[in-house]
Amino acid sequence: MTPLSFVVDEVGALASEAIAEILRREGDDAWRHLVEGGWSTLGADEPLPLRDLQEVARASGRVLNAATLVPALVLTRWWRPEPGVDPAAGVTFAAATTDGQVLAPYFFDGVSCLDLSGRRLDLDPDRIDYFAESMPVASATSVDTPSSLTSAQLADVSAMFAAVMVGCADEAVSRAISWSQTREQFGQTISKFQAVRHHLADMHVSRELAWSAAVAAGHEPDAALAWAQTAGQRAMDAIELAIQVHGGVGFTAEVGLHHYLNHVIGMRQFLSRVAVGVSDPTGGDAR
Amino acid sequence: MYATRFSDEQVLEFRLKLRAWLEGALDSRWRDSRQDLTVDEVRSFQRKWDEQLHTGGYAGLAWPTEHGGQGLGPIEDLVFYEESARVEAPEGFGRVGRLLAGPAIISRGTPEQRNRYLPSILDGTEVWCQGFSETGAGSDLAAIRAVGTRCDGGYRISGQKIWTSFAQYAQRCIVLARTNDGPRYRNLTFFLVDMRQPGVDVRPIQQISGDDEFSEVFFDGVFVADDDILGQEGEGWKVAMGVLTDERGTSEAGCRLVEVANQIAELRRCCVVEPDHRMQLDELDRQVDLLRWHVLRATEEKAAGHDWFRGGSVLKLLWSELWQESSRFGVEVDCGVHRDYWRRKYLAARAVSIYSGTNEIQRNIITDRVLEVPR
Numbered sequence: 001m002t003p004l005s006f007v008v009d010e011v012g013a014l015a016s017e018a019i020a021e022i023l024r025r026e027g028d029d030a031w032r033h034l035v036e037g038g039w040s041t042l043g044a045d046e047p048l049p050l051r052d053l054q055e056v057a058r059a060s061g062r063v064l065n066a067a068t069l070v071p072a073l074v075l076t077r078w079w080r081p082e083p084g085v086d087p088a089a090g091v092t093f094a095a096a097t098t099d100g101q102v103l104a105p106y107f108f109d110g111v112s113c114l115d116l117s118g119r120r121l122d123l124d125p126d127r128i129d130y131f132a133e134s135m136p137v138a139s140a141t142s143v144d145t146p147s148s149l150t151s152a153q154l155a156d157v158s159a160m161f162a163a164v165m166v167g168c169a170d171e172a173v174s175r176a177i178s179w180s181q182t183r184e185q186f187g188q189t190i191s192k193f194q195a196v197r198h199h200l201a202d203m204h205v206s207r208e209l210a211w212s213a214a215v216a217a218g219h220e221p222d223a224a225l226a227w228a229q230t231a232g233q234r235a236m237d238a239i240e241l242a243i244q245v246h247g248g249v250g251f252t253a254e255v256g257l258h259h260y261l262n263h264v265i266g267m268r269q270f271l272s273r274v275a276v277g278v279s280d281p282t283g284g285d286a287r
Numbered sequence: 288m289y290a291t292r293f294s295d296e297q298v299l300e301f302r303l304k305l306r307a308w309l310e311g312a313l314d315s316r317w318r319d320s321r322q323d324l325t326v327d328e329v330r331s332f333q334r335k336w337d338e339q340l341h342t343g344g345y346a347g348l349a350w351p352t353e354h355g356g357q358g359l360g361p362i363e364d365l366v367f368y369e370e371s372a373r374v375e376a377p378e379g380f381g382r383v384g385r386l387l388a389g390p391a392i393i394s395r396g397t398p399e400q401r402n403r404y405l406p407s408i409l410d411g412t413e414v415w416c417q418g419f420s421e422t423g424a425g426s427d428l429a430a431i432r433a434v435g436t437r438c439d440g441g442y443r444i445s446g447q448k449i450w451t452s453f454a455q456y457a458q459r460c461i462v463l464a465r466t467n468d469g470p471r472y473r474n475l476t477f478f479l480v481d482m483r484q485p486g487v488d489v490r491p492i493q494q495i496s497g498d499d500e501f502s503e504v505f506f507d508g509v510f511v512a513d514d515d516i517l518g519q520e521g522e523g524w525k526v527a528m529g530v531l532t533d534e535r536g537t538s539e540a541g542c543r544l545v546e547v548a549n550q551i552a553e554l555r556r557c558c559v560v561e562p563d564h565r566m567q568l569d570e571l572d573r574q575v576d577l578l579r580w581h582v583l584r585a586t587e588e589k590a591a592g593h594d595w596f597r598g599g600s601v602l603k604l605l606w607s608e609l610w611q612e613s614s615r616f617g618v619e620v621d622c623g624v625h626r627d628y629w630r631r632k633y634l635a636a637r638a639v640s641i642y643s644g645t646n647e648i649q650r651n652i653i654t655d656r657v658l659e660v661p662r
Binding site: 005006007173177180181191192194197198200201202204205208209211212213215216226230 | 601
């Protein structure tokens with residue numbers, strides 16, 4: 001049973017700060033820097049607590065340009081990276097669904113795909129769902145059948161995805177605060193109006209609840225999927241209000257808040273479709 | 288040394304010992320037939336519970352040992368409220384004393400004040416109430432009009448307080464009054480008032496719930512000795528803010544989680560039979576569970592020394608709105624046996640988004656001091 005503790009260890013705190021800095025600074029080039037810095041295989045040599053990895057996942061949720069960082073971190077908890085996998089292109093995992101399909105999240109062009117026992121899979125790049133541009137999901141019906149995720153693996157994926165969704169909410173809250181202090185109406189910034197200030201407060205509350213749910217997912221594997229969905233719901237509450245605070249421009253594609261909503265929805269839909277295997281061929285525990 | 292993580296071994300030991308004590312301490316009539324008790328019977332159970340907590344060693348858990356407490360921390364405090372919720376224990380009358388007056392006296396009091404007041408707070412023999420709000424000063428507490436006029440050996444307090452919970456049962460009151468004509472926030476003094484004196488007039492207010500749990504309290508030249516000022520003259524605002532911060536802390540949230548969890552347990556025991564209602568109750572249970580995790584997280588951060596007092600506003604919003612939602616649901620299910628009981632509970636719950644700082648004020652605090660958005 002996971003010891004109950006909420007305060008992150010020093011390693012996790014430092015790793016998430018370093019990765020957050022790279023993501024902020026490097027923009028679209030972030031993935032290359034993460035690979036070169038060894039961050040994409042964090043935990044490969046010495047496994048890290050899930051709680052620490054959740055801090056990293058949360059940071060990645062803010063910028064959505066971390067390519068396959070989160071799936072790579074999930075994979076290293078269950079399987080040591082194969083030498084033939086090109087780290088520069090990225091690697092993700094595939095999972096069987098309840099309706100007999102296969103889903104692979106973050107399936108960008110050139111990304112390798114493994115199941116969580118480390119077996120390489122070939123997926124059809126023409127079968128990619130671009131509903132969420134930041135998290136393309138490949139789906140296919142006729143490929144090598146991946147192992148179903150075990151319940152422990154699904155718990156890991158749920159906890160990590162929950163943390164990403166909180167990161168999406170974090171970014172939405174920050175942008176709304178920033179916008180409210182620049183946008184002026186009636187001769188003053190809209191941050192001075194109590195109705196807007198209360199929206200910001202409600203966003204913060206939703207974000208805090210989302211994080212508590214994500215942490216709960218990390219501590220209660222049997223309920224991790226449900227907790228992840230709760231984290232996603234609260235994250236959506238926060239992002240919806242961010243769009244509201246932005247007014248008309250919040251509704252424009254240019255501002256881009258919808259990317260965060262789509263990312264959260266995509267993750268929640270992924271989690272709702274993944275099947276759980278009855279038996280676990282690897283033995284049941286993360287490395 | 289108190290625990291700083293829920294995973295600490297001492298937390299498990301504390302929890303097991305507490306469970307055993309609660310098993311023996313809780314009266315079966317309270318546990319099994321609470322909905323059928325009269326108001327007087329409920330009050331009697333509450334009084335007795337304060338005494339039991341003291342004899343059991345569970346009053347003043349987070350108080351320092353040198354002041355009669357157990358020297359434990361926010362985590363043990365929270366475990367206490369969690370386990371109390373599990374057995375649906377009553378709350379007692381000692382809340383203001385144990386959570387507000389006591390910590391304020393420990394923090395700002397003289398050795399004499401601590402010796403005089405802390406033991407009777409812990410053993411439940413003195414009930415405390417809080418005389419802060421006035422008819423013209425609710426959210427804007429600094430606008431209070433009650434005055435303390437200097438006299439030989441102390442002050443005479445005159446004015447009117449309102450929304451003073453359990454004033455009709457209290458022997459002592461923490462009172463904020465204006466004592467000089469100086470600038471706002473520096474013109475108030477914090478008094479420890481004896482409610483049994485001449486000049487104190489308590490008038491219970493009928494609430495929409497049918498209860499009379501709070502009162503108007505009129506002070507007409509009530510004497511308070513210099514020895515019963517907490518802090519210095521003119522420092523009342525600072526002392527009061529410390530009290531109000533405690534009011535919104537993790538212990539308060541843990542205490543309120545008892546009430547919400549109890550309501551849901553009551554609904555599940557009797558009133559909810561329709562499948563749709565069962566699903567809604569399951570959803571309420573999930574929200575309680577989420578709130579519990581949030582309180583756990585806040586508590587561990589507080590125990591680790593992180594500055595969490597601003598996070599108290601988030602907690603207050605969460606438990607108050609969930610409390611209202613669960614009591615509203617009690618009305619929606621329209622239980623044939625307990626219809627009136629849930630209607631009273633629902634009406635009583637209208638107060639929780641208003642007291643301890645309105646939810647509008649909590650949102651202001653979050654934006655002002657947590658998110659630091661300039662006004």
